[in-house]
Every structure is written in C-alpha cells, then in structure tokens.
Amino acid sequence: MIEVRGLTKRHGRVLAVDDLSSDVPPGEVTGFLGGRRRAPAGLAAAGPGRRPVTADVLVVGAGLAGLHTATLLARRGHDVLLAERRPALTGAIRTTGIFVRKTLDDFPLPEDLLGPPIRRVVLYPPGLRRPVTLDSARDEYRVGDMAPLYAAAARTAAGAGVRLALGTRCAGRCDGGWLLAGPEGPVRVRARYVVGADGARSRVARDLGLDRNRHLLVGAEEVFGVPAGDRTPTFHCVLDPSLAPGYLAWVVDDGRHAHVGVAGYADRFPDGLRRALARFRAGAPGLPPGGAPAEVERRGGPIPVGGLLRRIGGSDGLLVGDAAGAVSPLTAGGLDPCLRLSELAADVLDDALRAGRPDPLAHYDGAALRARFRGRLALRHGLAQVRTPAAARAAFAVLRTPPGRAAARRVLFGDRSFPAPGRSPRATASEEAGAARP
Ligand SMILES: Cc1cc2nc3c(=O)[nH]c(=O)nc-3n(C[C@H](O)[C@H](O)[C@H](O)COP(=O)(O)OP(=O)(O)OC[C@H]3O[C@@H](n4cnc5c(N)ncnc54)[C@H](O)[C@@H]3O)c2cc1C
Numbered sequence: 039m040i041e042v043r044g045l046t047k048r049h050g051r052v053l054a055v056d057d058l059s060s061d062v063p064p065g066e067v068t069g070f071l072g073g074r075r076r077a078p079a080g081l082a083a084a085g086p087g088r089r090p091v092t093a094d095v096l097v098v099g100a101g102l103a104g105l106h107t108a109t110l111l112a113r114r115g116h117d118v119l120l121a122e123r124r125p126a127l128t129g130a131i132r133t134t135g136i137f138v139r140k141t142l143d144d145f146p147l148p149e150d151l152l153g154p155p156i157r158r159v160v161l162y163p164p165g166l167r168r169p170v171t172l173d174s175a176r177d178e179y180r181v182g183d184m185a186p187l188y189a190a191a192a193r194t195a196a197g198a199g200v201r202l203a204l205g206t207r208c209a210g211r212c213d214g215g216w217l218l219a220g221p222e223g224p225v226r227v228r229a230r231y232v233v234g235a236d237g238a239r240s241r242v243a244r245d246l247g248l249d250r251n252r253h254l255l256v257g258a259e260e261v262f263g264v265p266a267g268d269r270t271p272t273f274h275c276v277l278d279p280s281l282a283p284g285y286l287a288w289v290v291d292d293g294r295h296a297h298v299g300v301a302g303y304a305d306r307f308p309d310g311l312r313r314a315l316a317r318f319r320a321g322a323p324g325l326p327p328g329g330a331p332a333e334v335e336r337r338g339g340p341i342p343v344g345g346l347l348r349r350i351g352g353s354d355g356l357l358v359g360d361a362a363g364a365v366s367p368l369t370a371g372g373l374d375p376c377l378r379l380s381e382l383a384a385d386v387l388d389d390a391l392r393a394g395r396p397d398p399l400a401h402y403d404g405a406a407l408r409a410r411f412r413g414r415l416a417l418r419h420g421l422a423q424v425r426t427p428a429a430a431r432a433a434f435a436v437l438r439t440p441p442g443r444a445a446a447r448r449v450l451f452g453d454r455s456f457p458a459p460g461r462s463p464r465a466t467a468s469e470e471a472g473a474a475r476p
Contacts, residue, residue, distance in 0.1 A: 103359025259299025
C-alpha cells in the first residue's frame with residue numbers, strides 16, 4: 039500500500055499536483071506521464087477520494103491538428119495534456135500524406151521524411167483512354183512518410199512540455215471535467231479549455247454542443263514500396279463514379295512508394311468501398327510492372343467535405359482539423375487546413391488563458407471563415423453530380439479544351455490554400471520557425 043497525503047508540486051508557474059491525497063492498494067497501476075522539459079504532472083486513476091488531474095488545456099486526438107495545437111500552446115508556457123486513443127501514433131494512419139506546395143513553403147516539415155517532389159498529374163476518364171496530362175514548372179506535391187512524421191511531431195510536442203497520454207480515450211464529460219479511459223484505468227481531468235482534435239466524427243464536438251460534420255466521404259488505400267527507376271513521379275487521378283462515386287480513385291507513385299486508393303460517398307459504392315478498391319487495384323494506371331508487393335499497408339477513414347463548420351468554438355473549448363470540418367470540399371485535402379487552423383486556435387486559447395476569461399474565443403468564428411469556401415463548395419456540389427460514367431466522359435470533353443485544362447491547372451497547381459484566418463498568427467519568429475517541425 040502506498041499512502042500520499044496533501045502532496046503539492048509546482049514547476050515554476052505551473053501547479054502540477056494540487057493537495058493530492060491518495061491510497062494506492064497493491065496491484066493498482068497509477069500512471070505519471072510528462073514531456074522532457076517540464077517535470078511530469080500526475081495522471082492518477084480516478085476513484086473515490088481522488089482529485090482530478092488538472093491542465094490548462096486538454097487536447098483530444100494526436101493527429102496533425104492535435105499535435106500542432108498542443109505544441110504551440112506548450113511553447114507559450116501553458117500546461118497541455120494531449121490524450122490519444124491509439125496506443126502508438128505509427129499505426130492506423132488515415133491519410134495518404136500528400137502535402138501541397140503552399141504547406142511545404144510555409145511549414146518546415148522534416149526534409150528526410152518527405153518523398154521526392156511531384157510535378158505531374160494525369161487525369162483519366164472511365165476506361166482510362168485518352169488521359170489528360172498536366173505538368174507544372176514547380177514542385178507541387180510531396181508525400182510524407184507519415185508514421186515517422188507523426189512520431190517526430192510527438193517528440194517535438196513532448197519536448198515543448200506537452201504531456202502525451204497514448205492509449206487513452208476521451209470518454210466524454212463528467213462531473214464538470216472530462217473522463218479519460220487509459221491503460222491505468224479511468225482518469226478525471228479538469229482543464230480550463232478542451233480542444234477537439236478527434237477527427238471527422240468528433241465526440242468532443244458533440245459534448246461541447248458545437249457543430250458536427252454531416253457531409254462525409256469515405257476513403258481507403260493501399261501503400262507499398264516500389265522499385266526505384268526512371269519513372270517521372272506522378273499523381274494519377276481517375277474520375278469514374280463506378281469506382282469512386284462523388285470523388286476520385288488515385289495512384290501516387292513518387293518512385294519510392296505507391297499509394298492506390300479510392301474515395302467517395304459511402305452509400306453510392308455499388309459493391310462497397312473495399313471491393314471498389316480491389317477492382318481499381320486490379321487495373322490501376324501508372325503502377326510499375328511487377329507482381330503483388332510483399333508488404334501492403336492499409337489506410338482509410340472518413341473525410342469531411344461539407345466545408346468548415348460554423349460553430350467551432352464556445353466558452354469551454356474549440357475544434358481543430360477534421361473535427362472542425364477544415365478540409366477542402368473539392369480536393370478533400372486536410373493537412374494544410376489542419377495546420378493553419380491550429381495556429382488560430384492556439385492564438386485565441388493563449389489570449390483566453392492570459393486574460394483569464396473566454397472572450398477571445400469569439401474570434402474563432404467558423405461562419406466567417408466558411409464564407410471563403412463558397413467557390414470550392416460549389417465545385418464539390420458539381421463533382422457530386424457526376425453520377426454515371428457517361429457524365430464523367432462528358433466532363434472530360436470539357437477538360438480537354440484549353441479553358442478546361444486551365445481550370446484544372448488552377449485547382450491542382452494553384453496558390454490557394456485554406457483561407458488565412460482574419461487575424462494573423464501572433465507566434466514569435468522563433469515559434470514560427472519551429473511550428474510543425476517534428
Ligand atoms: C484515405 C485518406 C487519404 C487522405 N489523403 C490526404 C492527403 O493526401 N492530403 C491531405 O491534405 N489530406 C488527406 N486526407 C485528409 C487528411 O488526412 C485529414 O484532413 C487530416 O489528417 C486531419 O487531421 P486531424 O488531426 O484533424 O485528424 P486525424 O488525423 O483523424 O486525428 C484524429 C485523432 O483523434 C484520435 N481520437 C479520435 N477520437 C478520440 C477519443 N475519443 N479520444 C482520444 N483520441 C481520439 C484518433 O485516434 C486520431 O489519432 C486524407 C484522408 C483520408 C481518409
């Protein structure tokens with residue numbers, strides 16, 4: 039039996055443990071997690087007589103949005119607890135990991151974890167005949183090596199002082215706090231603010247009474263190594279509603295890895311998502327010759343494409359990334375938006391914590407940002423209407439004209455990214471340099 043009475047622990051300004059009294063009977067596991075810079079604060083199992091764990095901010099979900107928001111807040115001196123239900127960030131990946139030029143320009147992602155640049159996109163109609171090839175003079179895309187990229191981002195977060203609790207699921211609100219279910223049992227957390235970075239089907243959004251994603255695609259892909267050769271790194275996109283209803287099927291071959299995937303509206307796949315992927319894989323364009331790969335990684339998940347949600351913040355917290363619907367409705371790209379929105383989220387939370395009141399969170403206004411998505415929402419509506427192979431072929435007739443090609447180039451190679459928030463991020467120059475650098 040371990041007995042603790044009235045234990046208080048401070049690290050500078052941060053109250054890590056406040057008057058903790060606890061008995062730990064033999065055989066019961068009580069966890070203590072912490073980053074490198076700040077000494078760990080307690081994550082004691084909940085139970086009668088146990089005080090809740092405290093934090094300035096509880097971030098739920100350690101995807102790119104949660105990791106980035108948590109790191110920015112910890113760098114500004116706040117006590118951040120980041121809870122992630124996956125036991126390791128290198129498994130159950132839900133993204134292809136294509137980073138667009140604007141993200142590569144603005145965020146210092148680790149060079150060694152990015153694949154070779156891609157400048158070529160080939161667009162195919164159903165049947166794959168007479169594709170349209172578009173080449174850019176600039177490096178447009180690079181595919182991230184996502185498992186080590188998440189792991190490196192987690193190390194950066196821990197280095198900034200974030201307490202990262204893996205294998206720990208947020209089970210919702212309880213007794214004025216939040217209940218986490220982790221390897222050491224249930225833990226009650228009392229945080230001034232909570233950040234829902236818990237993906238497209240956010241539970242935090244529901245518990246905070248904020249908007250939730252209703253307009254979703256589902257996607258699945260296979261990833262495998264490919265032999266090096268003299269192929270031009272290429273992004274192949276197939277517009278065929280029998281394979282990918284309402285979106286695209288794709289092959290990305292950057293000379294190191296191939297990603298073969300399909301995405302579309304769940305209720306429109308004629309024989310389900312997995313079978314559509316198998317059908318596409320059997321005749322996918324652009325794959326290097328060779329037999330079936332020895333090792334295949336499978337990825338997949340929902341993709342919110344209804345545009346940024348209107349109500350993404352309230353007096354108790356806010357949403358970032360997919361939870362906020364921060365995904366381009368047209369291209370379904372969410373990596374750039376989740377990094378950019380996380381910066382605004384960290385700004386307003388920093389202001390609110392310093393002011394000691396939630397008023398600055400009013401600046402976190404999804405409705406205002408959403409207005410800048412109108413064009414892309416209209417194009418998403420158009421893409422959703424391509425319901426038959428005949429309609430897709432008709433769209434290709436337009437795409438082959440000079441104005442059609444120019445429009446495709448604007449979408450694929452344009453300079454637009456997630457709309458810059460009305461306020462510029464207030465991060466210091468040194469913080470900016472380290473932002474998103476895992
Ligand atoms: C198949 C596919 C391919 C894609 N490809 C691209 C691409 O190439 N380029 C691009 O820009 N975008 C792409 N996207 C979209 C992009 O990946 C997402 O928009 C982006 O990764 C969202 O990051 P996030 O941190 O908001 O969410 P996520 O990465 O989904 O992270 C959410 C995290 O929350 C955790 N979580 C959920 N619930 C709880 C809970 N109750 N308690 C604790 N933890 C919880 C989850 O385990 C997860 O780790 C793709 C999406 C899919 C599905």
